[in-house]
Amino acid sequence: MRVVVVGGGASGLLASYQFAKNGAEVFLLEKNEKFGKKLFLTGKGRCNITNTADKETFMRNIVRNAKFMISSLDKFSSKQMCLLLKEYGLDVKVERGGRVFPVSDKSSDVIKALVAMCVKQNVHMRLRTKVKKILCTGNSVEGVLLDSGEKITADKVVVATGGMSYSSTGSTGDGFAWAKELGLETTPLVAGLNAMETVENFAKIEGLTLKNVVFSIKNEKKTLFASEIGEMIFTDKGVSGPIVLTASSYVNRENFPLQAEIDFKPALLEEQLKIRLDKDIANLKAKQCKALLELYLPKNIVPFVLSVLQWSAQDKVAQLSKQQRIRFVHVLKHFPLTIKCLAPIDRAIITSGGVSVKEINPQTMECKKIKNLYFIGEVLDIDALTGGFNLQIAFSTAIVCANSIR
Numbered sequence: 229m230r231v232v233v234v235g236g237g238a239s240g241l242l243a244s245y246q247f248a249k250n251g252a253e254v255f256l257l258e259k260n261e262k263f264g265k266k267l268f269l270t271g272k273g274r275c276n277i278t279n280t281a282d283k284e285t286f287m288r289n290i291v292r293n294a295k296f297m298i299s300s301l302d303k304f305s306s307k308q309m310c311l312l313l314k315e316y317g318l319d320v321k322v323e324r325g326g327r328v329f330p331v332s333d334k335s336s337d338v339i340k341a342l343v344a345m346c347v348k349q350n351v352h353m354r355l356r357t358k359v360k361k362i363l364c365t366g367n368s369v370e371g372v373l374l375d376s377g378e379k380i381t382a383d384k385v386v387v388a389t390g391g392m393s394y395s396s397t398g399s400t401g402d403g404f405a406w407a408k409e410l411g412l413e414t415t416p417l418v419a420g421l422n423a424m425e426t427v428e429n430f431a432k433i434e435g436l437t438l439k440n441v442v443f444s445i446k447n448e449k450k451t452l453f454a455s456e457i458g459e460m461i462f463t464d465k466g467v468s469g470p471i472v473l474t475a476s477s478y479v480n481r482e483n484f485p486l487q488a489e490i491d492f493k494p495a496l497l498e499e500q501l502k503i504r505l506d507k508d509i510a511n512l513k514a515k516q517c518k519a520l521l522e523l524y525l526p527k528n529i530v531p532f533v534l535s536v537l538q539w540s541a542q543d544k545v546a547q548l549s550k551q552q553r554i555r556f557v558h559v560l561k562h563f564p565l566t567i568k569c570l571a572p573i574d575r576a577i578i579t580s581g582g583v584s585v586k587e588i589n590p591q592t593m594e595c596k597k598i599k600n601l602y603f604i605g606e607v608l609d610i611d612a613l614t615g616g617f618n619l620q621i622a623f624s625t626a627i628v629c630a631n632s633i634r
């Protein structure tokens with residue numbers, strides 16, 4: 229049996245290995261000059277390979293179509309992925325929140341292991357080989373047409389072309405276009421795990437990190453998302469950091485602009501803050517308001533909060549009216565910002581949307597309408613939060629696909 233796997237990223241490399249191990253003759257076609265260019269960037273160059281979370285937690289971290297993943301996660305778990313990598317010489321370690329990394333902290337070692345696995349199983353690995361089209365007759369796949377004009381016939385074709393972001397890594401959305409051409413349903417592509425652009429200009433405090441804050445987003449009717457206590461950062465265009473990235477995956481299909489809020493003091497209720505404020509005001513009477521704000525906030529953000537409060541930095545603490553005190557406490561708990569849009573999709577960590585899971589058999593990743601055509605990894609309409617979940621989705625879908633020939 230001949231299998232063509234299109235795309236030599238996380239899912240394509242693992243599927244190629246497993247298909248070959250299961251006895252198929254495998255052609256892995258990658259358009260770049262090397263394999264795993266996106267993998268190289270993962271986890272800030274350390275590659276957060278997977279996550280040790282139990283199944284329930286794992287599912288909670290999948291933002292779209294978690295149910296579709298139940299079967300493939302059962303059949304190939306994070307534990308099995310770690311064992312497989314160990315077999316090929318890659319030791320892993322577990323960090324905060326169950327995040328798994330290579331002991332070496334080098335994503336290149338993960339790529340090396342996956343490539344070595346394919347080499348060991350005699351996969352025909354072709355670089356600089358761009359697939360132009362999937363060839364089908366009727367409702368069955370026949371092979372692929374390369375950019376060079378060469379045709380490669382195959383019994384099975386696996387599309388592992390990834391998402392739409394960081395296009396310089398090769399993920400240019402080819403698989404979505406093919407799916408559409410073949411008449412398959414796809415859901416609109418939007419950015420997931422992405423920074424946000426704000427109407428307010430925070431360029432002056434670019435790089436300022438807020439720790440232990442809550443970030444929430446609402447529309448006219450309700451709160452759409454409220455983060456856990458965590459970390460965020462100001463950027464030249466708006467906001468980013470872990471809790472903002474998470475928020476983006478939940479609001480990416482909303483109409484922008486959206487109102488957002490930062491709770492600078494999530495551990496304290498407004499009442500508690502008022503008591504503390506009264507004490508501080510009593511102590512700082514003759515000082516300027518700026519000094520008071522600096523007790524509660526990082527110095528660099530104080531001018532922004534003063535501007536929201538419409539106070540002057542020189543105003544004296546003793547002059548603050550009761551109304552002003554109440555307002556200050558409110559702004560500490562609900563600092564407002566307006567989200568103009570998410571950052572461009574090319575800067576997103578993940579693409580949300582893709583080949584509809586309704587088109588795919590969750591046991592095998594085979595397309596229901598076109599026999600012997602498979603979709604795995606990020607090309608599918610499945611996306612998860614940070615923590616190694618997205619790579620595990622790529623790995624689990626790859627293995628169940630390859631094991632469907634057993």
Ligand SMILES: Cc1cc2nc3c(=O)[nH]c(=O)nc-3n(C[C@H](O)[C@H](O)[C@H](O)COP(=O)(O)OP(=O)(O)OC[C@H]3O[C@@H](n4cnc5c(N)ncnc54)[C@H](O)[C@@H]3O)c2cc1C
Binds near residue numbers: 267271272578
């Ligand atoms: C900056 C960044 C950091 C990330 N960090 C993490 C992390 O630490 N942990 C985690 O779980 N996830 C992380 N992710 C997400 C994760 O990298 C992806 O979800 C994962 O790589 C998807 O795997 P894939 O095999 O579907 O696609 P990819 O890994 O993107 O591979 C697709 C491959 O297909 C090739 N290709 C595309 N079109 C063609 C064609 N026409 N012909 C031939 N080849 C083609 C591409 O060149 C590419 O090599 C990160 C993403 C980014 C952008």
